Amino acid sequence: MKISYNWLKQFVNLDWDAEQAGELLTDLGLEVEGIDTYQSLKGGLEGVIIGQVLSCEKHPNADKLKVTKVDFGNGDPVQIVCGAPNVAAGQKVPVATIGTKLYDDKGEEWVIKKGKIRGEESHGMICAEDELGLGQSHDGIMILDTDIPVGTKASEIFDIENDTVFEIGLTPNRADAMSHWGTARDLKAGLLQKDITIELITPSVSNFRVENRLHKIDIEVKDASLAPRYCGVTISDIKVKESPSWLQNRLKAIGITPKNNVVDVTNYVLHELGQPLHAFDAHYIDGNKIEVKTLEKGTKFTTLDEVERELHEEDLMICDETKPLCIAGVFGGINSGVTETTTSIFLESAYFNPVSIRKTAKRHGLNTDASFRFERGIDPNITEYALKRAALLIQELAGGNISSEIIDLYPKKLEDFQVLLSFENATKLIGEELPQDTIKSILSSLDIKINSISETGIGLTIPAYRNDVQREADVIEEILRVYGYNNIGFTQKLNASISNIDKFSDYNVQNTISNQLVGQGFNEMLANSLTSPEYTKLSEQLKGENNVVMLNPLSNDLAVMRQSLLFSGLEAISHNINRKRSDLKLFEFGKTYHSYNEERVENKHLGILISGNRALESWKTGQQASDFFFLKGVVSSVLERLGLGIQKLKTSTFKNDVLSEGIIFSLGKTKLVEFGIVKKSVLKHFSISQEVLYADFNWDNVLAYAKHTKIKYKDIPKFPEVRRDFALLIDDVVKFEDIQTIARQTEKHLLKNVNLFDVYQGKNLPKGKKSYAVSFILQDEHKTLTDKQIDKIMNKLQHNFENKLGAELR
Template identity: 85%
Template structure:
């Protein structure tokens, strides 16, 4: 929100520097994010002075140029070459001196420098009005009043507006400060805490008079809940023209382009008082009647931006006796606004239901200054006052006569809020006991009426425009922000507590697994928990009645809470593949949400998605290895082993999401399901490559991880020894049998048995195969001797020969 400092000073006569005022506004909760400088004339005519042409002669080397001598009021006269046809001796003219910065029509800066033009020196420039930014004429130089003293600064004789504009980051709850009047009201309260008492200067409407009653327009509000208050008046014989410069400067300073005197007044009052207004060309109001009502669904309506829109049955509309004219509180219709041919207007001032306006604006994708204020809740008690203020300004700038009484439909007054403030609770929340007189003074400065005072607290009436202050805590917050957070004393004692954090808490375990997956080349993703209800059709296991639905979804794609992690993961896969990133390893911790008859359930999950190649393409890696079912199975096993979960039971699963799948369980508790996503599912997301998916029930995983006891042993200090056998075996014998016999033969020193080569083919007897097996031996207490090693190897050889019929090759 932009606030003009010059405009603000119309309400509160403050002579502080803008930076100091900005600091106070920030302390009051109206955070000033920046201060811009506004100049009605770019550069502010800095360096431009009034000069007098002493002589004017033809340029010796150019027919259309003249050489002048100009007195600038200080020092010797200067020579300036000028090409204007109307320059002449004796004239008073604006002169841009050496070093002056001027700006072209595109605000591009150029600097006046000393130079030569066709061989003659020139020490400045005699300016036309367009060169100074004072108009559009370039027929010749500006000739000033002969009474102006030579050397006078141009900024002192022209209407140049210099302003500071505050960019305020307004929080949604501060609807009361959405205007210069509201900001000034807060500023007054803040100044009072600094013992600077200033009165707010309120625009007077005492001159409002009804000249005649020749043009009455009847008003009917058919839904008082959507339009609790509606005011209107007619003004006849207006003349539409350009607004005066003071009004244009005010609007331009806050980024609004002036249009005409009537429209500019409605914008001016909007930003002055915070009350949106709308001026209708009464010529287009058929039947001399205004109806405030809703229309049938899909009714066509063309707005001011020339877009034809289909109305919702809940959209509140301003209509005449025949047709709709305006979307109430949001946007006008194409044929209802004020144009240069308008001679009579109907001026509207209203209070519309904030929720209704917000829904309508969202439905149609419209965000206007009016809807911005109506959505947050404006002051319902200034509706008529703002109407009178605007009517008087229109009369002042456009002429005309008030040609009807003000119609004010306000069947049910919006009441102020009653709150009791406990002194004890205030001290607890603030952290310091403030004097009661200070509390009452602050509340009074905020227009909060003190009804009663007791030993324990104060009974208060909160004005209805402060719709964000309805509880005791809200009142305490108001006291604190005006008193000043920086003025609250704090103790020098530092208190700290040490939390007892379980190493198996969700946070710690999640970090452990995240680090492991990242180390294996995965990237963590975070998807929106809101998703499209259309995904229900992809699986029979998702019934629509179990969806947790949003009451006011931003769009149909974000209408329900997700019930599976798969679909949001596939959205990410599709997005990346479309951007040439097809080798993907993704994981996400998140929740799914389910609606049952008696309850709503949230389940925590860890999802893993793999697609494409295992490793990036490289000249070292040779052929690319595609991620497959066994790869993701290995990743899952490593995750569970990291948490000490072993002895898992694997079972095949049937799912309409996975073409092949397994589950890992402990006892009867399922920990994870994984497999290959069906092509029919992938097709919905325009994915053509294979995608592997794993879904951990994280709640179950955590439950088992907490009860798992992790054992550890020190790394042995003594070396391990490896010996190999090349065994000739029957082709029916499996490595598992060799592993079992070896472990039974030597239980203490044999640490590992590994099959590192298998050969079947030429030079072997029929029905035989060759296994190359390695045996790793280690004693944790001493170094093994050759004698011990040979003894163990002979035992192994003997058992292989007797039990498997093996032969050493």
């Protein structure tokens, strides 16, 4: 937000320099991010001096040039070659001296230098209007009043505005400060704490008069909840023209391009008081009636930017009896605005529902000065005052007559907020006990009315325009920011507390697993919990009716809370692949959100995503793509680290509409994790062409079982392990899991590991058969195994495989 210091000083009579005022504004919470200078004329005519032409002779070497002598009042006339046809002796003229910087119509700088023109020296330039930026004429030099003293600086003769502009980083809660008046209010409160008492100068509207009642326009508000207050008045017999320089300079200083005197006044009052206004050409209002209402969904409406928009059924519109004229509080229509031919206007001032305006602005991708203020909440009590202020300015600049009474529809007054402030709570939050008189003084300076005072606290009425101050804590924050954060002393005492944290607390376990995954080459990601409602259409398991919907979404892509970590993870995968990072290992701890029969449910998950090669390309190793079994190893390592070894878990395979194949690890009926390969149809939605592996841990369930798991530590065995292999011919339907289960049931103590290291199907095998090469690791932790023991175990394994699986040794 830009604030003009000259404009600000119209409200507070302050002689501080801009930097000092900026420091106080920053201390008050209106952080000044930058201070710029503004000049109504670039360069400010610095170096341009009023001179008198003493003599004017024809140039000896050029027919159209003249050689002049110009006096600057210092007793040392200079020679200047001039090509203007109207230059003559005795004239007072503006002269750009050597070194002066002038600017062309594109803002490009050029410097006046000493030189020779056709053999004659020239020590400056006698200037025309356009060369100084004072007009468009280039017919000849400017000839000034002869009463102007020679040697006078041109900047003292011409009306040049020099201003300082603050760039304020306004936080969304400070709707009250979205104007020069609001900023001045804060500045006054801050100055009072420095024992500087100044009055806030308020523009007077006492001269407002209704000249006639010949052009009344009726107003009807269909839904007062969307437009709690609506005011309007008509002004007739106006003349639309260019605004005076003072008004143009005010607007230009804060980056607004002047248009005409009527539109400029509405912009001026908006930035002066914070009240958006709109002027309609009364000639285009059919039926002499304004209706504030919503229209049917799909209604077409063309806005001032010549874009045809399709209206939503919740968009509040300003209409006449036959057509829409304006999107209320956001943007005007193409045919309802003020033009050079306008002779009468209907001037609108209103308070619209902030949520309604915000939704409409976001829906249509519009962000105007008006919507910026309406959607944050303006002061409902200045609606009529701002209307009168604008009407008087329009009369001053465009003439005309007030041709109707002000119609003010305000059926239900917006009440001020009532808050009880406890002195004890103020001391606790501030960290220092402030004198009660200081607290009362600060509150009064902020227009907060004190209703009652007791030994323990104060009863307060907060003005409606401070919609960010509705709680006791908000009031204390207001006191503190005006008192000054820098004025709060530091204690010499250092307090510290030590809390007892369970080693199985979510925080500790999450950090343990995060460190493990990072050690395995993963990167942690953090995605937005807000996502697109369209993602529920990618999975039949996710239902649109279970979405937790945002009441006031930032955009359609952030309209609901996510039901799965998968889709935000795929967004990250796609984002990285599009930036030439295709070897990815990501994990995220996050929550999912569901709405079941009006009950909101949050579940914590750990999501793991893998795509591309296992490791970066290297001359030492070849490229190896990540596959399902690599993901299974990662999942198993997470569970093993928490004491939930896969030998304790139930394993089941599955397919669904998101994963083309996968495995679920469960304990009893409780699902801990499901993982697999993401379907290509889902990847296509995110423009991903390479395979993506995904694991979804139900972290709440994992944590619940991890707390009850005892992890045992034992010495590394001193005795060697023994490996034996079987090549088993088995039926196609037999799974490795079956072999593993039978092996562990056969030998529970000495069998340490079972591994499948080769699979063969095809030529030279009977139909319906396959060959598994399986290794068995045997070890006794207390002694060396003998051949007799090993053979006995292997024979039992062979026997059970033959009897239970119909296996044969190859």
